[in-house]
Amino acid sequence: MKTTCPILAKSALEGNLSLLEHTRHVVLAMALFAKRSGLNIDPEIARKGAVLHDLGKAHPHFQRKIYHQKSTSLRDNLEWDFIHRHEISSLAFLPCFPASEWDILTDLVIAHHKSIINDPGEKGILDLTRFRDTLDNHLKDWEEWYIHGLEIIRHFGYSVKDIPREEAKAALEYVVSHCDKKKNGVSLLRGLLKSADHFASAFTHNTQQQLGSLFEIPDLTYYHSEKRKSSIYPLSLLPSDNTRKHTFVVAPTGAGKTDFLLRRCSRRVFYLLPFQASINAMWERIKENVPNKDVRLLHATSRIVVKDNNDEQILQPLVGAAVKVLTPHQLAAVLFGIKGHESILLDLQETDIILDEIHTYSDFSMAMVLDLVKTLVRLNCNVHIGTATMPTTLYKKLSEILGGTDNIYEVKLPAPVLDTFDRHIIDKIAHEDQINGILAEAFAKGEKVLLVFNTIRKAQSTFKQLLDDFPDIPKMLIHSRFKRADRVELERKLKKEFNGDASGNGSPGIRPCLVVSTQVVEVSLDISFDRMITECAPLDSLIQRFGRINRIRNEQTLGKYKPIHVISPGNNPLPYKQEILKASFDQLPEHFGLLKENSLQEKLDTVYPDIDTKEIDIHLIYRNDRYIIKELTDNKKSILIDALKIEGATCILESDRDTYINADWETRQQFEIPIRYQTIMRYKKQYEQLEVGSYPFVIPQQVEAYNMYGLQLTEHDNFL
Template identity: 30%
Template sequence: MEHIPPELNPDFIDGIKAKSRDMGGDTLAQHTWAVLARLADQRRLRPHLAEQFGDPRLWLRLYWGCFLHDFGKAAAGFQERLQDDPPPNDWSEGRHRHEVLSLAFVDWMFPRDHPDRLPIIGVIAAHHKDLNGENGILPRYGAIRYDDRQRARLQFLIDQLDSPTIDGLWRWLTEFGNAWAAALGFGGAESIQPARRAVNTQSIMGALDDLVDYAQDQRGTAVSITLRGLILTADHAASANTDPFPNMPLNEAVAAKPTQGFTLRRHQTAARETAAGSHLLIAPTGSGKTEAALLWAARQMALYPSARLFYTLPYQASMNAMADRLWTRYFRRGDSAADFSDETVNRAVMIQHSRATLHLYQQMMTADSGAAPRAVADLARRQRDRARLNFYPLQVFSPYQMLKAAFSLKGYEALLLDYTGGLFIFDEIHAYDPERLALILEMMRWLRVTFGARFFVMTATLPPHLQARLMDALGIGADSALTADSATFAESQRHIVRLLEGALTDDAALVRMLADYHQGKTVLVCCNQVQRALALYDALRAHVEPERILLLHSRFNGGDRADKERRLLEAFHLRPGWQARGGRPPCIVVATQVIEVSLDVDFDTIYTEPAPLEALIQRFGRVNRARADHALVDVHVMRQPVEGGDVLPYDEALVRRSLGTLEQRCADRPIDEGQVSAMLGEIYQGDLLADWDRRFEGKTRDLRRILQAMRPFQSADEATFQQFYQMFDGVQVLPLENENDFLDAWENRGFLDASRFLVNISWRQYAMLRSRGRLMGTGERDDIPRADVPYDPERGLDLYHEAVEDSDE
C-alpha cells in the first residue's frame, strides 16, 4: 500500500473510509494518495502526452480530478456499507453512486466558465460507470431536464453529508491539495486556489448539465478518452495495491544483446538506424527479423520515448514462445534461470490471451517450487490482473486485443491510453483472412493518426496488393520499406520443392513418410483440417513407436497442449541447432496450421497438403532451420485435395493457383524466398484479387463506421460485446469423459487447475454440437457446457468426420 508521508497526512479525516476492511480498509485520504501516486507513474512514463494532445493543462486537470473523484464516498450511507457484514440500507437499495455526489464539490475550485471545469467533471463522473446505458449515470440522475424522481435522488445524495464532514473535506482540500501536488510532481497545480461555495443539488445539476455538453463535443474525443483512460488506470491500480509501474527496460544496449559477437545483416543495420515512424520489413525466414524488430524499437525509443512495446502474433502458442524468448534473450539476468512467470524478477514482459493465466500457472507448477496449487493459482491470477492493468512495459498479444478498443468494449479507454505513442511489432501479417486483415490495418491507421502509434511490420511473404494497402495504413513510402539483400535471400535457400501426386492419406505417401522416419529423419506432416490429421495420425502410429509420434492441433485441452509442446522441444529435441549437436532421434509429428508460426522447431523434412503459397512458405520454415552447412532438403507438397470442402479452410481457386505457381517456378528446384512476393503477385490476379479486395474493403468500411461512432465516457452495449467475442474468440467446452477429473481438480486445487481440461472450439462448431444435441450443462456448474464427443489425450477432441471444419485456430 502506498503510504502518505506523515507531514502530509490529513489525519483529521481518518474516520472517512474508501474501502471496506476485507478490501484493505484504506481511508479516503490513503486511497486518494495511492491513486495520485499511480497517476504520477503515468506522467513519468508518458512525459510528452500533454504535448502530443496539445493540452498543456492535461496533468493539472487529471491531478485535481483524481483528488476530488471520491469525495462522495464521505456519504453516510456509503460509509455504512463499508462496515463488516453491513445490512442493506437506502444507499445500496437505491443503487446510488458516490461519483455523482463528488460532483457537488467541483464548484469549490472550478466554477462555471473555468477552463478546467469540463475535463475535471468528466474525470470524476465517469471513473466507474458510463454516462448512458442501463446502469449509466445520466438515466439514474438526469441532466438538463430532471424529473421528480431524479431530483429526489440528487437530494438524497446531498442529505448524506453533514456539516462536520463537509468541513473536514474543505480543510483537506485547502491545507493539503497543493502540498500533495508539489510532493507528487504535479507542478502548476498550486496556481488554483479553492473558494468555498454551497454543496447542494444545484451544484450537482450544473455539473451534470455541463457533462452532457462536454461529452457531445467531438472535437476533444481523443483527449476525453485519454483522460478517462488515465483515471481508470490509476484508480484500478491503486485499488489493487499495485507496485509503481516500471519504466521501459528496452534500450539500444539491451536490443543488441542477442547479436553481440555477430555481424549484423543489412536489414538489421537498417532497422537500427531508422528515422522516427513506422516501417515495413521483408526478409526470409531465419534471417533475424525478430532481432531487427527489437533494434527498430530501441531506435524509436531513443528518438521519441514510448511507454509500451507490443509484440503481435496470431496464435497463442507463438505468443507464449515469443514471451519466453524476449524474457530469456533480452531481459533475464545472465545468472538467473527464472521463467518469465516469476513475478519476483520479471517486471518487463507479459502475455495477454484467453489462456494466459493457465499458461502462467503451468509454468509455475513445472518450476516445482513446492507451493500448493491454490497458492500458485493466486500468483498466476495476480500476474494476469497486473497485465489487465497494463502494468508491463512489453506485452505479447494478438491483434484482437487491440480491436477490443475499436469496439469500445468496457475499459477500452485504458487500452487506448496504453496504445498512445506505443510501439507495435507485427509478425506473420499474412496469417489473417481479408476481413480480419482489413480490421487490423484500419485499426493500425487509426492508432497511428489519432494516438501517435508506430508500427514495425515484418514478414517473409507479402503479396503486392497487400503491401500497397499496408504501406497506406502505415502512412509510409518506399524509403520506409526495408528489404533483406540478395545475399541474405540466397543464403536462405534451404528447400527443394517436390510436388507429389495424390493425397497425404494415400498409401504411397505413407510409405514415403515412414521411409524417411526409418532413415533417422524428423518428419513433419501438415494437414489443413483436424479430421484428416486424426485419420493420418491413426494410420501412421500403427507403424511407429508410440513415444516417437505426436499429434498437434487446436482441439487439445490446455494441459495436454502444454505437455505436447514440451515433448516437442525436450523429448524430440526439435529446437534449432540440436541436429548439429548430434543424437537427435527420429520422429513423426502430424499437425495442422498451428505449426506454421507456433513453436521454434526444426524438422528434417515435411509432407504437406496443398495450401495457399504464403501458408506453404511458413510450413517450409519449420524445416532445415539454423543449419551451419546450408544443405538443401526436400519439402513435399501433395497435389490433392484441391476441391470443394476438402480444401477448407482455404479458397479452392487460391490453392489451385498456388500449386500452379509452385509447379512453374519451383518444382524440383530450390525455392528462392526473394521471388515469393512476385509469385504471390502472379497468384492474386483477376477474379481472385477482385474478391479479396471486395472482402477487404467491406470490413474496412465497417470498422471506420464503428470508430466514427466512438463516444467519450460510453462503452459498447452487451449485444456488441457478444458480437465481438463471437467474431474473434471461441468457446470452451468440457469433454464429458473429463468431467470427473475437472470437478476433482476444482474441488482440491481450484478452478484454474481444473481449466486445463477445457477445450477451445469455434462458435460455429459449438452451434453444430448444440444442433445435434451433443451439449449439456455441468450440473452445479452449468455455466461450462459439456461436450458429448470423444476426447483422448493423444488425439484431442474428435468432432466426427461429418463436422463442418473451420480454420484450425
C-alpha cells in the first residue's frame, strides 16, 4: 500500500470517504448523542472515543482491502492472510490518552462492530486472541502507518506522543485483559458509539444538517385542538393531563383512542402496533398531522413506503426520532440481546411508548410484550396502552407491571356511551357452502363485502373459485405473501379504491365489490365495509375484524347495524386452538342478533379465564432482576426467530432472480416476499437459495399466478 494514497474509511461504493472526514462526522454525532443519551459520561471522553474508534483503519490490511489491492505472489498472499479487525488496531492508540480513561474508551470502541466473544464469524477480540499472532498482526508495519492515526488525534486538538510497538502491544494486551474480566450486563457506552457511528456512516457529509432534527419532542398540538373534540368521539372530551405516569384506555374502535393516547405524550414517542398493514396507515396519519421532520416508520417495507425521500429511507433504523411507528418485534433485541440492543435501550430511555391493541399477541409474542413492558418501566418510560378488547387477567397482569392504580390513568367508557357503539348484527352460519348465497344477495344490494380467512392457503383457494363464480364483481386478495413493494400498493389500493360504506359518507369507492383477506386487515387499518363473512377466530381477533365493518361514525350512522356472518369452526382450527374457537363462537349472538359492546368484557373473560403465554425466560438476557448476558456481547438473531415464530426468511420469484442478483440492497427489498423460517425450511432442498442479499429462496411460480394469488407453496396451513 503506497503511503501517497489517501487513508480511506469508506470504499468507492460508499463515497471514497477519508478516515479524517468520517471521524469528523462521528465526532459531530457523538457530541449530540452523548448529551441526549442520559448517560453519566464526560462529554470530552465521549469525544475521544469518537476520535479513536476507527483509527485502526489506517492499518495496511484494511487499506489493501478497501483499495482492492491483490497479492502479487504466494508469499505476499500468505503474509496478509489473517483476520484483521480495525477496532482492535484502533485501541493501540490508547497511550495518547490518560490511563484512567482506558476502560471507558475500550468499552466505547472495541465492540462497536463485533461482539467481543462468540461472534458468529469468530471475529471478536476474544475469539481472535485464541490465535498466537493476533496482536502482532494487528500491529503489522506499525511504524509505517500509526503516524496517520497520530495526525487525526492531533487534528482534534489532543496532544500526541510517539508510541513504540511494544507500548502499543502492551495497550492491546490491557484491552484483552479488560474484556476478559467483563461481567454480565449491558454496556450503554457501546450503544452510544454504535449510534453515533451508524448515523455518521449513513449521512456522511450531511451529518451535521441531519443532526438538527434529532431528539425533538414532537409537536402534538393537532391532537389537543378544540376542532378534534366531538361527542361522536367520546375520548376526545376527556382530559389527558392526569399526573399519573402510565395510561390504560379500553374503548371501542372509533372512540378516539389514537388521539387520546397521543395527547397523553410529552416526550419522544414510540407508537407500537402489531401488524404491518396497521403500521403503514398509522405512520401516514401521524406524519400528516405532526410537523416535526423526523417522524419515522420502521419495518421491513419502510424503505419502499418512503421511497421518494432518500433521507427518510436512511433514517428509519437510526436513533433519535421525534415519533417512530413500529412493531414490538423491532424492539425485541433489548429482551434477547440481539445485535444493536444497547443502541435501542439508549433510544428508548425516558420516552413515551404507545402500545396499541396489545391483546392481539398470543403465546410467545404475548410473553415477549409483557417482558417488553417490564423493560420499558426499568427505562423510566411512560407506557400508554390502548385496546378495544382485553381479558381481565391480562389487564391485571399489565396493571401489576405498571405499578397499579397509583401509577395508571385508567379510562373506560360508561355503559350508556358504549351502547352508542353497537353496530354489528351477527349471523352464525354452519358451513362455508353458504358464502356464495350471501355474496349474491349482498352484491344485488350494491354492498362492499370483506371475506376473511385464517390461513393464506384458504384465502387463495377461495379467491380463485370466486373469480369464476362472480366474474363481473371487482375483487382483490390481500395477505402477507406478496412482494414488499406489491404489499404496500395493495394496502393503498384497498384504502383508496375499495374503501367506503353504503352510508354515502367518506369515499364511496367501487360498489359492489369483494375483498378477500387474512388477519392483516384486523388492526388499525382504516377501512369501512358494509358486510363481512369470516371464519371463526378467537373472540378478541373477531372483535378487531368486526371493526372494519360499519366503521365510519357520524350522526347518520349511529344506531344503524351491519351484518357479519361467522362460519362455525370446523375440524381444522389452525392456526388457532379448537377450544378457543369453540368458546368464542359460543359467545356470539345468532340469527342476526345485536352484538352489544358493553357485553364484550364478560364474553372475553369467559373465553380467556387465564393468559395464554409461553415461557421465554430461557431466551431473556434480563431475569430475576439481573442481566445474564456478558457485557459487549450479542446473542444470535436466530434466538428471536425461534422464540417468536416470526417471519425470518424471504423468497423471490424465479423471474426476478437475475435482477435481484445484480440489484443494490434497496432494490432487492422490493422483490422479497417475507415468510416464516420454519415454513420454508421444509422445502430448503427443493428450492435454490441465493447467497446474496437476504439469502432468498427462489420459487418457480409463474408471474401471472403470483399477480393473482401472491406466493403459493405446497405446505401446511399458515396464517397471515
